[in-house]
Amino acid sequence: MHKERERRPAVPSARPAPPGTPAQPVPVALHTVLTLVARSEAASRAEIARRSGLARSTVGHQIDELLRRGIITETVVGQSVRGRPPRTLTISPEAGTLAVVFVSPEATGVAVTDLNGDLIAQDTLDLRVETGPDTLLPAVAERVRTLLTEHGRTGSPVRQVVVGLPAPVDFVRGCPVRPPIMPGWDGFPVAARMTELLGAPTLVDNDVNLMALGEAERGTGGDVPLLCLSVGTGIGAGLVTAEGTVHRGADGAAGDVGHTRVPGHDEVLCACGKTGCLEAVASCRAILAALDMPEHTPDDPAHGLRLLCERLANGDAQALHEVGRAGVEIGEVVAMLVLAFNPRTLILSGPVADACDELLASIRAVVYRRALSLATRKLVITTSQLGARAGLIGAVVLAVQQTFSPDGVGRLLGSAR
Ligand SMILES: [Zn+2]
Known part of the structure; x- marks a missing residue:
């Protein structure tokens, strides 16, 4: 086929x-x-x-x-x-344009494309998720309008908006649900607000779901089913099924694997309020804490990560050891996911995976040891080729899918001349 x-x-x-x-x-x-x-x-x-x-x-x-x-x-x-x-x-x-937004703890990416998903313009705004929706969403909408004007698309209606958030998202209601350390976002009607601001229907999705969709559609060798595992400030997974759609589960909570409890770490407190979560012992934040490195400075939210990646790229033995240890913890959870979902591709994403081979190597070793079976016979475990662009690309893919879905085409015809 x-x-x-x-x-x-x-x-x-x-x-x-x-x-x-x-x-x-x-x-x-x-x-x-x-x-x-x-x-x-x-x-x-x-x-x-x-x-x-x-x-x-x-x-x-x-x-x-x-x-x-x-x-x-x-x-x-x-x-x-x-x-x-x-x-x-x-x-x-x-015929119209698509506007996509990808919010992360460090910055916010914005892109406008035509209905095929071909890029018209993009920009990165110095707006972190902690800015809160009341300030962030109007600023993003304003930037979208400016980009359209700058590229001669003022008269071209925005047909679909997609917003990616680093949080569990209720996909049907279009709002984040109880995101740890994201003040102001819990239950905020993001989709309704963006629809109000840009006059177009809006879908809101979890960041890793969009990254997985980007990897499956535009990444090289990203055969489906594809599981994308993001290891950053938090840890999350996104699964694209053999049919090319995201598996979101009954409530949109599928893939929130960072809060899986790992044995032997009952004393470690997680940002979610529980103890012993994978995220609390193996995320970039946990690696920085183990190395006694500050996470950020007042003017640089990614200060710690940048230094960590430099140390890893320079072959710093202590930093590599900590990454390897985190990889073993993550590998145990990934092995379980591989047995449960039998993906063809597993994409490892995030700054540490980009900076060194240690994380990939240790996760791979645990997965093959723990999940040696039919499920790993053809499994490809690799790092992301799209890197930080994967989320924004996935948001475009979702916007195109939605635009040409039966509902989307109905709206397109209903408002076209
Ligand atoms: Zn937790």
């Missing part, structure tokens, strides 16, 4: 309707045609008919409708010896 087909269902799966314009029902043929064009899987009428199994006349009728509404464009490419010159169908740049 072709890899791309394996990853993506023929039609995007339905998701909970986000706040925004009510969707109108979309004819199946029209949705099929638009999906093939949006995914660049077919760019001509003949190709669409062949791939969809729809009659040529039906395809022609749907394309005329999408052209009339300005959602797709048809351009002449090259020359034909006889007959009509070849034409190619693409999503119109005028």
